[in-house]
Amino acid sequence: MKLDHLKVLRAVVETGTVKLAAETLNRTQPAISQALKALEFQTGTELFDRSGYRLELTPVGRRVYLQSLRVLSEADDLAHLIKHFEKGQEETITIAVDAAANPDVLTPVLLDLQSRFPDTRVILRAEVLSGAIEAVQTGTAALAVAPAIQVMLEEEGFDYIPVDRSFMRNVAAPSLIGAMGAPATLADLRGLHQIIARDSGQATGLFDRELGVQKGQRRWYVSDLHMKKQLLATGLGWGRLPEHLIADELAKGILQEIKLPNTHLSFDIEVFAFRMRKSSSGPVASYVWNTFEAASMSLEARERAGS
Structure with missing residues (x-):
């Protein structure tokens, strides 16, 4: 069974006549008729009822046509994929x-x-x-x-x-900020847990130290910022997050910025x-x-x- 025969079948069904299908495919009418006969020979039965002006699919013809649409669609996808790689485009x-x-x-x-x-x-x-x-x-x-x-x-x-x-802000849940009392410096936060996102790389060079983490600081580690935000919102600790990630929480009062009169914690990146x-x-x-x-x-x- 050839893809060309299936394309002819599709064209005949969509146009309703051999003549219009021939015009659509830029073929002669005998060529269209010959392709249909070849397809019917392979299936062993007639695919069209030819008693009316328009060709109508028989029950078998309808099943063959619907399956041919799937085959032609997959063939088109394969052709596009081959062209994609022919152009040297990455997989x-x-x-x-x-x-x-x-x-x-x-x-x-x-x-x-x-x-x-x-x-x-x-x-x-x-x-x-x-x-x-x-x-x-x-x-x-x-x-x-x-x-x-x-x-x-x-x-x-x-x-x-x-x-x-982006703007990085140090935040915590209101309950934890209330428990802080009135901290004036970063050192006043040592007794509370700082929630820290663990480096996903090998932390060499400039990253070969924990940026923004003071000595003696109690700390918990997480693997992603969404988990970090969740822990901060529940009052388990304090930490730094990008402003776009916590805009809603700040607006709703779920998180609050930590402001220290003698230390500037927030910064641009x-x-x-x-x-x-x-x-x-x-x-x-x-x-x-x-x-x-x-x-x-x-x-x-x-x-x-x-x-």
Whole structure:
């Protein structure tokens, strides 16, 4: 059974006549009739009732037609997939995404990517602290979206694009803040548990220490920021989270910011898309990079217009 015969069957059913099917497929009428006869010979029965003006499917013909639609659809998918690989497009692309990065920055890029390269599988790796940098350095991820320091990205040999800014706040549940009394310095929080997101990388270089954690501090560790937020909301400790992740909790009073008169706890972080400078990117990874680049230029233009 040939795919061409199934395409003829589909055209005849959709148009209702051999003549219109021939025009649709740019074939002659005898060629269409011959293809139908070949298909009927293979099935051993008539597929059409030819007693009326329009050809009508017989019960067997209807079953063959419906099954042929599935076969043709899968054949089309296979043809698209083959063209995808013929163009050298990646089968899979991995993007490391730091948990502190606002997903709203990534969503438009992913929507565009899915529309343009539907046959490329995308893996989003959730990372914490040095995890995103390590994933790109080891080639586990083609690129990453994560908070970073420009000097460090330069020294490590990355291409990088600023894509967002975030504000980190130290927060706790109102019940725990009430139990704190009136702390004036960070040292006054040592007796309470600090909830810390464990580094998903090897924590080398700049990350080879616990940033924002003082000596003697009681601490609990979690593997992701959503678990950290849950523990903070239940009053089990205090900790730092990006503002976009806790905006609702702050507005509803589920969490409150810790304000120390003699210590500045909150700070801004800059989020970058970055990749290794000397790596050879495939067309899909390059397209993602160029999309981030265009978005960054648009953001800079809006910021200049607003200033």
